[in-house]
Amino acid sequence: MPPATDQTAHHQAADEETGFHVSTEDQIVGDRVPALPIEVLCQVLDYVQFFPAAQRDLWALTLVSRSWYAAAVASLYKKPDISGKNFGFFVRTLCPSINAHIRKTSFSSMVKELNMSKLVHDSTKSLTSRILGRLKDGLEIFVAPQASFAVNCLAALSKCHYLRELDLSYVSESIGLLQLLRSVSKLSRLEKLSIRCKLDYPADRGPPKVVWPPKLKALRLSACINGNDFVIFNTIPKSLISLTLRHCRGLNGESIRTILMNSGDVLESFQFEPRTSDSLIYIDLPHWIEHAPRLRRLFIPASSSSIRTDYDFPIPLRYSAQNPHPLEHLEFDCTHLDLYGSELDYEDIWLAIAEGYLGRVRRLGFRHQFNVQPWRTNRTELQDLDDLLRALAREDGQEANIKEQDAGVYICS
Structure with missing residues (x-):
């Protein structure tokens, strides 16, 4: 992902692998080529985005001319391929300033899917929170990084009201279930949720009422749930059609029956990943x-x-x-x-x-x-x-x- 805070900066970006630079003179020459109809450009973009190297190809198309740039830039940032090599470019493009009210960029609203699972120590927890804050107006799918996502990112995550899919299964820091659900339960468009968490309530008092996202359709849960903790599923929304359990060592047959009784009317897929429970x-x-x-x-x-x-x-x-x-x-x-x-x-x-x-x-x-x-x-x-x-x-x-x-x-x- 090349750095681009505006069109000129975008065309002066360098490819780290080839070292090829595009100057503003190349841009002017490109604009002398007769423009293609917008329908043709859209057909090309629809075809290119399915290539294995779609990210690189879309970037190359933005360097052709101003018309190609205008047509391809949204597709380029829609699903950025983030890794350790280009993460610095991506951050400078999306978050040019720590102050959220300074130097806002239009690219942030173009990002619909952000997968940070390839990052380990490239980011920080505060930076991940800042990125989520910048992308809140358009982000629909988010896969959290392993080491740079924590509790302090939940506040920014709760403001991403357009989220449809959220994957926190790579996060190494165990987050409390209730604390997590307090942040995501108000995301009215969230349909797929994958979490790795712990139960953060006193065992002697019994579990409180758990509030899930209202339109949740698919849940993938990894938690240390024992046989007496299955009541957390009592409030699962009736919209849930897929449930996958991982590493729930204490689950027993009675808890499974309770889960099915609470969500079985619409449930279409129920999966235990290998070695999920030692009690079944x-x-x-x-x-x-x-x-x-x-x-x-x-x-x-x-x-x-x-x-x-x-x-x-x-x-x-x-x-x-x-x-x-x-x-x-x-x-x-x-x-x-x-x-x-x-x-x-x-x-x-x-x-x-x-x-x-x-x-x-x-x-x-x-x-x-x-x-x-x-x-x-x-x-x-x-x-x-x-x-x-x-x-x-x-x-x-x-x-x-x-x-x-x-x-x-x-x-x-």
Whole structure:
């Protein structure tokens, strides 16, 4: 990103990699070329922005002429590619002065997406706060840096009222959940939130009421949540359709059931990242999904009795072979079973899909440790499952959500 506080300064910028300078005389010569219609310029820009080197190409286009500059500069700053090499240029362009009332720049309103995840020690916490303050009138997507985002940045963050996506998962400093939500709960346009935090309330008093952003659709949470802390989900907005949990070691089956009861009416995706919880040894899948009638994607830890097709534990009458659950994509995290040399009962899974309540599942995944190769010892069972899923997808036809070429069994580590 070249430094540019005005058009002339922009064209006098230097590329650090090539050392090529563009002078004002080159700009004057460029303007003698007949101008292209604005429709043509827009077509070119729409094509260029999908290139791998779009940032560099857009910068080059701004050096062609004044008309190209006017057409391309907004695209150039819309999603800047920030790294340690050009961060200094970017700061001098967006924040030419510490005083927010001096030397304001029009470039700040052009930035819609700011990803600072590539920065480690290039910025400071106060500088990150100042950048957010400058970009508050246009910023829609923000990914925070690891070391230079902290509590003192929350005040500036709370004024970014156009934010739609906020990712704080890279932040190394653990921020209190309540303190964080007090800053973002008033962001009325926020739809995606990814946070790594701690629970900042006294355990003996019980958790207070937690207020989430009103239009939140996707939440990715990493926190030290124990079995008694699941009540923080009691106030999750009904707009939430995707929930991902990470590193919640103390979660148990009852807390999962409570989460689904509070958000299951609209929840479509529920994911546990690998090794999220050490307490989910027993998975009551039939009764879990009973509380999530719209769930289509589910990634959960595996246990030897996850599916439960035996008659000692009857399946809820709400879902059966005649009325299967709408779940389409199911993945089991088998890393815990790998530690003890245990395996899933693939026959139960086959029966639940072919003749039971999982009759709409078309993609089935198994996550194992990198040194485990289940496709060698259970090749026949896995192949039967794969054939079944592809055959069912073929019967669904082209109108199905998961086509035949995307259906089947996959194994990952």
